[in-house]
Amino acid sequence: MDKLTKEQRRKNMQANKSTGTKPELLLAKTLFARGHRYRKNNKTVFGKPDLTFKKIKLAIFVDGEFWHGKNWIERKNDHKTNQEFWNKKIERNIERDKEVNEELARQGWRVLRFWSKDIEKKLLSCSLEIETVINDLKMDLKEKISLEEVGGKQFKIRIVEPNCNKEAVLTHYLHNNKNGVSQFYKKDAIKYTKEILEYKYP
Template structure:
């Protein structure tokens, strides 16, 4: 199936995609604050500029979009039908960068957690997921289930 949008309109639409202060990130921040967790935002001195860091726990937390970061087994991680070779290489580079950042943060003594966009839809589920990430200080919360 061909793209229903013109290349110009698709380009404009993609330019609207934000890297920080996204809706899922704002939901995570609100939930973390409600849990009494204190955090800092977008620390550029850390690899990957984590969305939230919890300094006392030395936990770097990323709020990943399922589409861009390829959440395994998630329906939001679909492949666009136009230019599939471009998208395969784009997504592979994103996943590779995520892994490289995770390894570098761990080498610096940080724990790494990921909350996926689809995990932020329900306030109750998000709160449970965030409590699990915070209480385990990152164990079992990495991108692919290993830490």
């Protein structure tokens, strides 16, 4: 049962910040201290994640239990005051989180979400989980063999690049469209071009 008065509830709601919360700051400082560099609330990334690692396309969100509906099925009837309003608001937040996850995944991002209380109680564990993903994404490489001719002799050149670097694939293909190197990028370049066109002109 909601034991707070309307005035107390109003003050509590005003105290809730959408960005720069204590758990977010704790996580950010811990990752920074462990040598990781990121951007906070990057507006150029869909959903404006709390932390972004743009080169490896990793987005991290720290979600408040109240606003993002933790254990919502069990707790949706906890609000005895203005229940219809709060249920509608929180359910919309849950839907939006899902939409953000799906859109980021479509754009090739890896998304991690943590509950605020988990950050506060298991900070090191959460940080290590993020580090594992960071290392995996950095090691997520693919190999291509390029045939180059120098002085009448043909050489095989091993090319290693990040899987998620779509822009690099397109650029490399366009810059080498008159030599044999481009054939190794053609399939991916066409695929990524279609993705861009479908996103901009659905």
